[in-house]
Each structure stands twice: as C-alpha cells, then as structure tokens.
Amino acid sequence: MTILLILLIVTAMAATAYVLVRGVISMASGNGLNGEAQQNWMRKRVLFQGIAIALVVLIFIVAGGRG
Known part of the structure; x- marks a missing residue:
C-alpha cells in the first residue's frame, strides 16, 4: 500500500512540474x-x-497507523 502511495505522489509531483513548466513556457x-x-x-x-x-x-x- 505504501509503495502505491509513493508512486502516486511521484506521479502527482511530476504532473505538477510538467504543468508548471508548460504554463511558464507558454506565457x-x-x-x-x-x-x-x-x-x-x-x-x-x-x-x-x-x-x-x-x-x-x-x-x-x-x-502513523503502523507505528
């Protein structure tokens, strides 16, 4: 479960960076x-x-639930 969440957060971070860079370049x-x-x-x-x-x-x- 934790591995899945880590992969999802890396994907969300990459999507954020992509949209940020694309928006800045377009502007x-x-x-x-x-x-x-x-x-x-x-x-x-x-x-x-x-x-x-x-x-x-x-x-x-x-x-925290595992601790």
Whole structure:
C-alpha cells in the first residue's frame, strides 16, 4: 500500500512540474495566451499540488497507523 502511495505522489509531483513548466513556457513565449488560458494553467497546477498534498497526508496517516 505504501509503495502505491509513493508512486502516486511521484506521479502527482511530476504532473505538477510538467504543468508548471508548460504554463511558464507558454506565457513566456507570448504565443497569444489570453487571461483565460493562463488561469486554466494555474488551476491545473493548483489541482495537482492539492492532490500531491493529499497523498502526503495519506502516507503520514498510513505510516502513523503502523507505528
């Protein structure tokens, strides 16, 4: 169970980094992103960060239950 949670958190962290880098590159290139598109990138990043934090909390709960 812990291995699965660790794999999930690594995936969530990678997704967060991907969305962050992709959003920054898109905004820096100036390829005509409007405010709506920029907000969508920000919402996706916040969503993936929230998932990663929830998984960390779940790992702590699982690890604390075994102690």
